[in-house]
Amino acid sequence: MKRPTWIIPLSVVVLLAGGAVGQGIRSVAPNGTGLASDRLQRITTVMNEHVAKGHIAGAIGLIARHGKVGYFETYGFQNKEANVTMRKDTIFRMYSMTKPITGVAVLMLYEEGKFFLSDPVSKYLPELGNLKVAVVESDPQTGKKTRYTVPAKREITILDLLRHTSGIDYRGPEDADGKLIYERLGTNSLDQAVGEMVKKIGQAPLVHQPGTMWEYGLSIDVLARLVEVVSGTPYDKFLEDRIFKPLGMVDTGYTVPPEKASRFSKLYAPAENGTIKLNTSPAQDSYLKPAINFGGGSQLVSTASDYLRFCQMLLNGGELDGVRILSRKSVELMSADHLG
Template sequence: MTDTRQIAGLAPDRLLNIERHLDRRYIQPGKLPGALTLVARRGEVAYVKPQGLMDVERNKPVCRDTIFRIYSMTKPITSIAMMQLYEQGRFLLDDPVHKYIPAWKNRRVYKSGVYPHFLTVPATSTMTIRDLFTHMSGLTYGFMNRTNVDAAYRELGLDGSRDLTMEALVNQLAELPLEFSPGTAWNYSVSTDVLGYLVQLLADQSFDEYLRENILDPLDMPDTGFHVRDNQLDRFAACYQFQPGDQLKLQDDPETSPFRREGRFLSGGGGLVSTIDDYFHFAQALCQGGEFRGRRIIGRKTLEFMRSNHLPGNQDLPSFAVGSFSEAPYAGTGFGLGFSVKTDVAKSHANGSVGEYGWGGLASTSFFVDPVEELVMIFMTQLIPSSTYPIRQELRAMVNGALV
C-alpha cells in the first residue's frame, strides 16, 4: 500500500529510497564507511538519516551530530563572507587583485620548463577579484597532477599544508606563473584561499574571527571551525581513502588528525569541519534568500547575483574548463560566485531545476539548493577522492523523485 502522507510536499516512502540505496550499494559492501543525508523543503527537514560507521576502527556509528571534514564546502562560506564586504563597499568585483596584493601586478603565464626554471610570457589580461570567485584566475591546485605549474604547487606545499600561512601562500603564488591569462578559461584552484586572505585584509580581522562573528554565530553553527576541539573529539569522524577493488584505507585518524590542532593556515578553500545541522543552517539561509531564523547574512539581490552563471557567454564548465574536477557535474552546469549553477537540466543528464546551485568536498560531501522547489540536500561521508562513485547524481535522482 502506498504511503500518501507528505512532508513539505515530499513523499516519505520515496525518500526511503535514499536509505535503501546507500545501504545496499555502498555501506553493506564496504564501499563507504557510513553516511548522513538530510533533505529539507520549505524550511522543514523532511528526511535525515545516519547510516554505517563514522569510525570503522573503533566501531563508532554515524550520528546526527558527527563532525565531518567538509573540505571544499568551505568555499561557499568564504564566498559569502567576501560578498558581505562587497555589500559594504569594501571592493568591486572588477578591481584588479594587485590593488590589494601589490606583488601580484604584471602576472606572467607559463610557456614551458619545470620549477624553478620556467619560461613565461606576460598575461594578456589583468586578474580581477571576480576571477578569483569564478576560478578563472589562472591559478591551479597541486592535486590536479596535470601541468608543470601544479607540480610546483605540490613541491612548495601550496595545497593547504597546516604549516603554511595565508601570507606565505599569497607571497609564493606571486612568484609562480599562471596557467592561462585571467578570464580566458576555468580551472579549479586555490583562488578561494586567496579570497579568505582578502577577507582578513579588508575586514582587518583574522579570518576565523570574521567567519565566527558574521556567519557561524548568526546562523547558530557552533560545531563549524578550522580545528576540532577536545570536547568535540568523540564526535569527529575518521576519513578514508579509496583503494582498488572498492576497498577503504584509513586516511586520517580522528585522534591524530591535523584538524586536532590549530593550524596557521586558515584555508578558505577547504579548511572547515562541520556537522550536518550546522551546514543545513547555512544552506537554508541560502535557500531563503540570505536569511535564517531572522538572521540575515547576505542580501537577496547579492545572492541572486552570486548564483547566476558568470562564465562568458553563459557557457557550461566542459566548454570552458581546462582542468579535470569532480566537485560539480559537467554538462549543463555553469559557475557563479562560489557555487556551481545548473544552466540546462536536459544537458546535465540529472534531474533538477535550472538555477540549482551548490558544491562538494574532497571527502565526497556535497550539498545543493534548488530555489525553484525551495529544496535543500546535504550529504556527509568521509571518502577521498570525491570522484570515486556517482553518489551526487544518484542523490539528485532520488531526492527529486520524492517531490509530489
C-alpha cells in the same frame, strides 16, 4: 570553458562518513514537506547496502524542503574500526564545501562597499601584481616541450578569483625543466598562514591568462586572504563573528576542540574492489590541533545540521531566523552564470 556557478544553494545535504536541527528549521513528518515516505525509505535501503558491502564506512542523509526537514537519517559508522556508529551530529571535514562560505564572506564585504568585483586583486594584495603566465609548447615532430613565460595581459580581478578564471590552479606551473614550481615553493602546504601561501602563489607564473579559462584551484584561498586584509580581521574570526555565530553554526570552524573529538569522523580512502581503507594522510588527525592555515577553499569542519543552516540562509535569499547575512540581490548574483 566549463560553466559552474561558484555557489549553488542546496536543499539536500548528503555527507559521507550531522546536532539537532537548528532553531528555526523544524523537523516534520515527510508528508509535511510533500515528500513520500516510501521513496525516502529507498534512500535508507540503498545507503545501508553500501555500508554492508564496504563501499563506505557511513553516511548521513538530510533532506529539507520549504525550510522543514523531512528526512534525516544516519547509516553505518563514523569510526568503523572502533565500531562507533554514525551520529546526526558527527563532525566532518568539509573540504571544498568551504568554498561557498568564502563566497558569502567576500560578498558581505562587497555589499559594504569595500571593493568592486572588477578591482584587480593586486590593489589589496600587491604580491599578485605584474604576474607572468607559463607557456608550454610541444614540437609536433619530436614532442619535445619548451617552457617559457610571458607577461599577463591583464590583472587578476576579484571576480576572476570567485569564478576560477584567475589562472591559479592547484597543481601550479612547471619550470623550464618541467618540475612543478608549487612543489618547490611549498605553495600547497597547510603548515603556513594563508598570507604566506598567497605570497608563494605570486612567486610563480599563472597557468592561464586571467579571464580566459576556468580551472579549479587556489583562487578561493586567495579570497580568504583578501577578506583578512580588507576587513582587518583574521579569516577564522571573520567567519565566526560574521557568519557562524549569527547563523547558529555551533560546530563549524577550523579545529575540532577536545570536547568534540568523540564526534569527529574518521577519514577513509578508496581500496581495492570498491571498498575503503583508513586514510593515512595528515588530515586524519590534523584538525584535532590548532589550525595554522585559515584557507578559504577546503579547511573547514562542520555538521550536516550546521551546513543546512548555511544552505537555508541562501535559499531564503540571504536571511535565516531574522538574521540577514546577505541581500537577496547578492544571493542572486552568486547563483548567476558569470562565464557565459
